[in-house]
Amino acid sequence: MKRRHLPPVLLVLLLSLLSLSFRRRLLIPQSPPRPVAGDPLLRRLAATDGVGSGQILVEAAALFSNASISTFPSLGNHHRLLYLRLPYSASPRAPPRPRTVLRLRVPNEALPSDGSLLASFRASLGSFLVAHRRRTRNVAGVMGDLAGLLGRRFPTCAVVGNSGVLLGSGRGPQIDAHDLVIRLNNARVAGFAADVGAKTSLSFVNSNILHICAARNAVTAAACGCHPYGPTVPMAMYVCQPAHLLDALICNATATPSSPFPLLVTDARLDALCARIAKYYSLRRFVSTTGEPASNWTRKHDERYFHYSSGMQAVVMALGVCDEVSLFGFGKTPGAKHHYHTNQKKELDLHDYEAEYEFYGDLQARPEAVPFLDEPQQGFTVPPVRLHR
Ligand SMILES: *[C@@H]1O[C@H](CO)[C@@H](O)[C@H](O)[C@H]1NC(C)=O
Numbered sequence: 507m508k509r510r511h512l513p514p515v516l517l518v519l520l521l522s523l524l525s526l527s528f529r530r531r532l533l534i535p536q537s538p539p540r541p542v543a544g545d546p547l548l549r550r551l552a553a554t555d556g557v558g559s560g561q562i563l564v565e566a567a568a569l570f571s572n573a574s575i576s577t578f579p580s581l582g583n584h585h586r587l588l589y590l591r592l593p594y595s596a597s598p599r600a601p602p603r604p605r606t607v608l609r610l611r612v613p614n615e616a617l618p619s620d621g622s623l624l625a626s627f628r629a630s631l632g633s634f635l636v637a638h639r640r641r642t643r644n645v646a647g648v649m650g651d652l653a654g655l656l657g658r659r660f661p662t663c664a665v666v667g668n669s670g671v672l673l674g675s676g677r678g679p680q681i682d683a684h685d686l687v688i689r690l691n692n693a694r695v696a697g698f699a700a701d702v703g704a705k706t707s708l709s710f711v712n713s714n715i716l717h718i719c720a721a722r723n724a725v726t727a728a729a730c731g732c733h734p735y736g737p738t739v740p741m742a743m744y745v746c747q748p749a750h751l752l753d754a755l756i757c758n759a760t761a762t763p764s765s766p767f768p769l770l771v772t773d774a775r776l777d778a779l780c781a782r783i784a785k786y787y788s789l790r791r792f793v794s795t796t797g798e799p800a801s802n803w804t805r806k807h808d809e810r811y812f813h814y815s816s817g818m819q820a821v822v823m824a825l826g827v828c829d830e831v832s833l834f835g836f837g838k839t840p841g842a843k844h845h846y847h848t849n850q851k852k853e854l855d856l857h858d859y860e861a862e863y864e865f866y867g868d869l870q871a872r873p874e875a876v877p878f879l880d881e882p883q884q885g886f887t888v889p890p891v892r893l894h895r
Pocket residue numbers: 507567568569571572593602
C-alpha cells in the first residue's frame with residue numbers, strides 16, 4: 507500500500523463520521539427530478555464495481571498479508587497499549603518501516619495474546635475479503651439473507667435519521683409504535699423522546715463509531731460501552747475501514763453476560779448494492795444539474811472515497827426485512843439544526859446526500875424507477891416506503 511493514500515483515507519473517514527446522517531437540504535425534491543437521457547448508460551456506469559470499496563480492499567489485503575500486533579504495558583500497569591502496524595515504503599527503493607494503523611488502550615486482562623489476536627484479526631480480514639470477491643448480483647438473495655441476520659421479518663419499521671427537523675416534531679410516540687426502530691450512529695435519545703422516540707430495536711452504525719467507542723472505553727467499559735440504547739440492543743455495522751475489524755474483536759473480548767456484544771456485520775453484497783444505487787443517483791444528479799456528461803462525474807467526486815451514508819444502508823436494510831418502511835428525520839428545512847442531538851454545522855462531500863434524498867423520494871413515489879432493485883428477474887419487490895417530514 508502506498509503511504510500517500512493512507513492519511514487522506516483516515517481523514518476522510520473521520521470527517522465522514524462527523525458528517526454522517528447529516529441532513530442538510532430538503533429531503534423531498536420540490537418537483538420530481540427531470541428524466542435524464544441515457545439512463546441505461548448511468549446504470550452501466552453505476553454498476554461498475556469499485557466505488558468506495560477499491561481502497562478498502564487494498565487496505566484489507568495489505569493488513570491480511572503484512573500487519574503486526576503488539577501490546578506494551580503502559581504506565582502503572584493499569585492497561586496495555588496496543589499497536590496495529592503495517593510496513594510501508596516511502597519510495598520503491600526505501601526499506602519498509604512500520605506505520606501505526608491503529609492504537610488503542612486495552613485492558614490488561616480479557617484479551618488473548620498478541621499472536622492469537624493477530625490470528626483472529628487475519629481470520630476476520632480473510633472472511634471480509636472472500637465476501638467481497640464472491641459477491642453476486644442476486645438482489646432477492648441479498649435481501650432475503652438480511653431477515654436471517656436479524657432473526658426475522660418485521661411488519662412495520664421506522665428508520666430514524668438524525669436531522670434537526672425532528673426537533674419539535676412530536677414524532678416520538680409514532681416512531682415507537684413501529685415493530686422495528688432503527689437508529690443511526692448511536693445518536694442520543696435521552697432528552698429527545700417526545701420528538702425522536704425512546705425505543706430502539708437496532709443500532710445501525712459505520713465501523714468508525716465502534717472504533718471511537720473502543721478508543722474511549724476499551725479499558726473502562728465492558729464491550730467498549732458502545733450500546734447507548736441498552737446492552738442487549740443489537741448493533742448492525744458496516745465496515746468502512748478494515749482495521750476496525752480489530753476493534754470488533756477487542757470489544758467482543760471484553761464483553762460480559764450483562765454487557766454482551768451483539769454485533770451483526772453487514773454483508774459485502776449489501777455494501778455493493780448500496781454503492782451501485784448511491785452512484786447511480788449521484789451520476790443522475792450530476793448530469794441533470796451540470797449538463798455535463800456522466801463521464802465527468804469524477805470531476806466532482808473522488809471515486810476512491812465516494813461512499814453512501816450509514817442512513818442509506820440502514821434504509822436499504824429495512825427494505826429487505828420490513829413489510830412497510832417509514833423514514834423519519836431525513837432531510838432538512840430552512841432554519842432546522844443539522845443534527846437534532848449535536849451542534850455540528852458542516853458536512854463534507856464524501857457522501858452525496860442530495861442524491862440519496864432523490865433515492866428516498868423514488869422509493870416512496872415511484873419504486874419501479876429505482877435501479878438495481880427493480881429488475882424483474884431479481885424477484886425482489888420494494889415494500890411501501892413513507893417519508894415523514
Ligand atoms: C506485503 O509486504 C510485501 C513486502 O513489503 C509487499 O511486497 C506486498 O505487496 C505486501 N502485500 C500486500 C497485500 O500489500
